[in-house]
Amino acid sequence: MSSVPASAAGLPAYRNPTLPLRKRVDDLLHRLTPDERIAMLHQYAPAVPRLGVAPFRTGSEALHGVSWLGEATVFPQAVGLGASWDEELLRRVAEAVSVELRAFHYHRPPAIAADRGPNSLQAWAPVLNLLRDPRWGRNEEGYSEDPVHTARLGEAYCRGLAGDHPTYLRSAPVLKHFLAYNNEDDRCTTSSGLRPRVLQEYDLAAFRPVVAAGVATGAMAAYNLVNGRPCHVSPLIEEELRRWARGTGHELFVVSDAEAPSNLVDPEHYFDDHAEGHGAALKAGIDSFTDHGEDSETVVGRLREALERGLISQDDIDGAVRRQLEVRFRLGEFDPELDPYAGIGPDVVNCPEHRELARHAVVETTVLLKNDGLLPLGLARTSRVAVIGPLSDTLCEDWYSGTLPYQATVADGLTAALGTHGGEVVRVEGSDRITLRSRTTGELLGGAAFDVTDWGRDRVTLRDADTGRYLCLQDDATLVASTQVIKSWFVQETFQLEAAEDDTVLVRSVFTGRYAAVVDGRITVTAENAEAAERFQRDLLRDGTAEARAAAEDADVAVVVLGNHPLINGRETEDRIDTALPAGQEALLRAVAAVRPQTALVVMSSYPYAVDWADAHLPAVLWTSHGGQETGHALAAVLLGDAEPAGRLPQTWYRGDDTLPAPLDYDIIKAGWTYQYHRAAPLYPFGHGLSYTEFAHRDLRVSEASIEQDGALDATLTVANTGQRPGSEVVQLYVRALDARYQAPRLRLVDFAKIRLEPGESRELTFHLPADRLAHWDVATGAFTVDPGGYEIVVARSAEHPVLTAPLTVTGPAPQPRSLVERRILAVDFDDHADSTVVDVTRTDGDAVTPADPAQPAVLLFRGVDLSGAVRVEAETARESVGTGEARLEFRAGDQLLAKIDVPVTGDRYSWTTVGTDLSAPLLGVHDLRLTLHGGVRLAAFRFGAAGTAD
Template sequence: MSSLSASAADLPLFPDPALPLRKRVDDLLERLTLDERLAMLHQYAPAVPRLGVDSFRTGSEALHGVSWLGLATVFPQAVGLGASWDENLVRRVAEAVSVELRAFHRHRPPMTAPDRAPNSLQSWAPVLNLLRDPRWGRNEEGYSEDPVHTARVGEAFCRGLSGDHPTYLRTAPVLKHFLAYNNEDDRCTSSSALRPRVLHEYDLAAFRPVVASGAATGAMAAYNLVNGRPCHVSPLIETELRRWARPTGHELFVVSDAEAPSNLVDMEYYFDNHAESHGAALKAGIDSFTDHGEDSATVVGRLREALERGLIAEADVDRAIRRQLELRFRLGEFDPELDPYAGIGAEVIDSPEHRALAREAATESVVLLKNDGLLPLDPARTPRIAVIGPLADTLFEDWYSGTMPYQVGVAAGLSAALGAEVVRTEGNDRIALRSRTTGEPLGKTSFEVTDWGRDRLTLRDTGTGRYLTLKEDATLVADQELIKSWFVQETFHLEPAEDGTVLLRSVHTGRYAAVDPADGRVTVTADTPEAAEPWERELLHDGAAEARAAAEAADVAVVVLGNHPMVNGRETEDRVDTALPRAQEALLRTVTAVRPETALVVMSSYPYAVDWADEHLPAVLWTSHGGQETGNALADVLLGGAEPAGRLPQTWYRGDDQLPEPLDYDIIKAGWTYQYHRAAPLYPFGHGLSYTEFDYRGLRLSRPSVAQDGEVEVTVTLTNSGRRAGSEVVQLYVRALDARYEAPRQRLADFTKVGLEPGESRELTFRLPAERLAHWDVITGAFAVDPGDYEITVARSAEHPVLTAPLTVTGPAPASRVVVDRRTLAVDFDDHTDIDIVDASRTDGDAVTPADPARPATLVFGGVDLSGAVRVEAEIARAEAGAGRARLELRSGDLLLADLDIPVTGHQHTWATVRADFTAPPAGVHDLRLTLHGGFRLAAFGLRSSATA
């Protein structure tokens, strides 16, 4: 809250709420000294007491609840919210999160820098990165693999965060992470290669509608590079993000990710020094530097040096500070008496209303993947229920979770719903690790062992339930109640030795446990197996046998498997596959062998390949880590008190499906997501079953054809033909037939979630603008709706069409591609082989280079009119000579048109033009193929006619 000093009390402009926002911002900006403005570029902006300006900090984590600030309501993970397909619900969840964040801002001390700024009202959420690869370590943070779905859910979350007041924001949502960020391995140095179609149709498409709607107030740049250029100096911040925002009347406040500005030099080597890198980031559009923690001096010093060296101007500083000040005015900082949200009290945190909403959200996100009649469970017919598995009655927090005020696990939820105890067992072995040297058990205790995959185990003290952890002094102590730290020290390998013993190895350090023979002290200090202590693994309790006995004694078993959000897939760590942990898969098979009436509940941050379960079990469900009410929500669904209303927000692939390489971001060529993947999935995007039945009839279009700039209404009648009330997600897909480009197999155009009573019908109408049929035309550099035939499908999922209707788009046919006497960008190809997309300069432009200089790379430009061409000119850069001849070859079919030698230009950003006459001048429309041999870059080419050659 601002409190004007006496000397500033009579300031005439910026404190006056009656004045236009722009005038207030400009006035305050003019009153700040240059040093004060520079200081405000750091995440921790200091106060300016002489003007009554308080300290300010960018960023509070609020992805699915207020994070890191103490007890707060924890809602389902973002991927779980995405599974609800319910924009109204997501908006209400975000509203609850923002209300609690307001309470933390006003009533709770900050967790860091208590003397510098209160808890920020800038919400670093939602995450709009698309879930292209289910192995992404941060899969839990995104909503969907589809840009339309992600944008709709993301906009709803933003509107819930910001509130409905026309002047003041409840909190300020920041979209993460711009752009094309979907891998953790080498995330700070890897580059996402985006051809223009993928850039505009896929990655930008998730951000564009949210920004253009005015729902977002900011964005965070991503760690990775795109086309060889770090996102923190990407021209797309200005040419796309801010261009979309301009019509809304507000600019986006763009923040860096943590330490990313320093990475521009320290890890990416993109700039020679930090003054250059920070200056370039500021000019590219970064307004606030999240770097060096609370140490503002280092960052501000770098920016001051950039200013002194002429790398930036005061106008660049002012532009960033103006955006920050505008946001602070909108958050009510300077008008506490008018701020409609200033009176929110601490009582809203974990309020009864928010608990009820948490339960509703967790329930709506449960997806029924398979059901052969086992569900819903009838307690009268199956009174004895066994809940089995490592997540049977345990809930976990992820890195961006708040601290759960309470936890209701699956077994507890079922027990409460039934009014009776259920049998529960995690199915874990209980072991002792006895030192061969001393004969003493490790920690003087025994441990329950849980397999989280890739032979990564956690060991919990059977007496206290606390995790064995590796301490800074290399000792081992079982004292951790919760695994939630940046460097996870609670996971271990038990590696078999030749003599039947095992070696205990830390996953984090890679070192082995050793025993000092003098005093018996155990430390994790051995670098080799030979120096490690051999441990006798003594089985004290057989977890599988206990699970088998529980299943045999029950009428039905509920097996709860999945992941720990901090192990095997998390920020900084991708998964290597989609397989269930081996011990979990074995436990499931053990239970099913004695109790065929088994329902599998997968509680996870991402999809698993559960092929065996789908083939052998009568029921399979999925939920994300659903927060504090997970157990109550699952009990409601399992027992039929609630419908399974969720639908998958991403494809679940089969275990034997050879997924593309994680760093292949070309969804078209690689075959990512339901749009382009060729193999049949285990469970498709949009899939989810219900306990009732829905019938679709009467699909009709308002007209059979539409102009390229027109629209059509799509109407269908939905009926609940079953005996229960339920909800259905009606999904509308479009498909281009006989397209001149490689079109998606299906593409989501719209959706709606509808609740119906038994026997109730409702007519639904979708407005389908022709622009929903558009593709990015590399010839014109804009979206285009081609004339021709399309198919409109109403479906239950991407692989389950129900009704289809034809639609014809009318208009002039696209002309052949003209490349003669015209500059054509190399990235505007129609197809490619073995290429990489790189930066043409540090500031803008893309180029193409062979992915491997030892292997030729090919670009294909389809339907090119070559008439009149007699010469080719190519813009190339070649840093140094390599092995063999570097050359560019042009062909039309089997006809060699030109073969150009590529000289050394001295630097990858130093460009030259090479020319060659055609050996045989072509004529007519043909495909043009350019083949790059050797390590050089191609930015553009042009064919010249005799008139210009």
């Protein structure tokens, strides 16, 4: 081991802050024993007292506030922050979150302080997964369906978390979840099929700029598989993530998701044993194993076995430990006297400045979807407001939010705002109040009356009318109204009330699927079927809809607040099945609007809803995410006109009758996902949002009407506030490729800017547009390419509302037809496909194509390829068994059958062989090649041979 000079004070090199970071890290690493190093690979890295190294835990949740550590400022959900389109706001929010995270690091609540060591300053945020499918259970965690938008906001959030000190981090941002993770149902076993264009243009595009900017210190691998290979052993960790980081001067510290390393064996069955799986994950680039909770011994034992079996080396371990130590040095762990953030005290948590920022954030993220003049309500013409709905007088926490320090509900906010002016607010939840009396015992279920809230899919909560606590299934299968806030991994507060004979109902737990029954005189949720279930007499004590209707009829305006509970029917581990409002909520809305036409709908939700009826019949519709403690004050200000709705939608709101693609169809191009490729008109498009004022966009000018493929231009326009109120506008710049040789997006966002203008004020904006913003992934060259030809620059208020356009020509040599002769062509590099899926070539590398269903042939299309001189074709294939019937490949040029190749059984999906045959006739010229895969064939690559070259 080479010696490292110590400081003048005689300190070891790793304690010397004047030395380069790498030298300090290497010195400490070399002082650690092999056992101490391997122990650091678990999430709970133990202390090394002899070196003064503290225990270290990877990961604190910091998505929109500090989570799981007690009361902390709660900001709008990430999807809400995405609606702000405001990078500076996200930076400020993240700064506040990281400041509070620092406070908790040193000043922990007593109930939490007993945990091992201080909470981590590694912040597991932001989430950069794209909101491809609005039914995703974790939709609330992402920013946008667009990669440019997501990357810009993600970079801003990282900057706020990290701080701007040149040496020390305030917290260490970790990007989640790499990669292509947008479904919850069976998430640990489903595979996201990504052909190269989708991979490069969409999913990687959200992560690439953030990593390359050097603002992220780490990333977390996702639960799912991509192209048949678990993300925790993906070659993309090294080939993409770490390659992007090379120019930043720092490597990425990559962590696993919880229990995901164990999933490699069970339930994924990708490896035969855990030592093999953990070893493969370490080799692929996982540096820290979040597995088995605080039980380090199991995980370290598996890794030690992998080392003994030669599956990993000491160098693999050292590389992971080195990356961890670098982050710890940058967080100031070894220089407490120099750490600029060490003096942060507990008084910053939920301080007045953070509360004000939380309120401002809700205003900036509230989207006015429709307004026929009802809003703003104004104090002069609004003396009595009925605030109605299940979310009118309550706020929800989600799984990754902190504990709310207080709640300012919509009803609270309007009451406070109107009360000083003599106005009145009537609060009506609109829920039925019922009792459920056992037919067998005659006793009331829970001994109480319950308020019933419909959350959709016939799932309800039952809240004790006296205590406000939710009925909850206990561990002993009894039912007790004990839950004050629904926030647990296993939600046991939802039930189904199923109609039975004689107007009775059955009570069924959603969590277990079992029914309430009378056993030994007690009601327990133990019946396996309806026949064994107890019958309950349902008595209506209060008709919620009638009460809401009466309140609305007696008011000047009704504000109906509907939406989701973040832990019910769409959450981590559970996707939504559709985008419809819960039936009971929709019925309540219609009943209110029937008697009070002056009704504004506020959708408070983690995701889009199909509010078609409301859009057609109501004068005003707004959306906000679950916005945290200041939601009510901010929404009251927006509703009354004291603040402007400044948000724009970060994802498409589809119509209710729009048949969405299958949740597992990750090919946004072929399936037609997002504003880029979806053809049907949306209810509300990406980027949509109205204002209380009017804006004019004029005088679009481009500095160059024609640029070369590596050129650039400036697009300049003037935006003016032509209304009577101040307001914010999000100027959105899109591009469109005209007559593209590939299936180009309908539009693609390339830049945006949010500006605030006073009445009569105008501002000139200039967007710098390098030609590479026009690039697409060219499967022929395996690189991003800017095609010459015509383009259109579009200034828009949303993806469906262009206001200015300018033509642009890109000059340069026309792309030549792709030559397939004497070249190894990857099967995944097709131009179009049908009924195919992408799978893994080996457990460590490579992609192949196979039919999605062996009974249905898959077709791959390679457009405009040069086959001149080809006389033979060979293919690299694998076939696991004969159980899939006949397996063959067919090659056609246009309608001409060129070759048929029978594919033999290789016995294993990773056992590959090369098969080939002569073509039916020599070929000349350029053709569209159609390749059909029949049966259980897996195709990795093929090659056309010319005369004289065949074996």
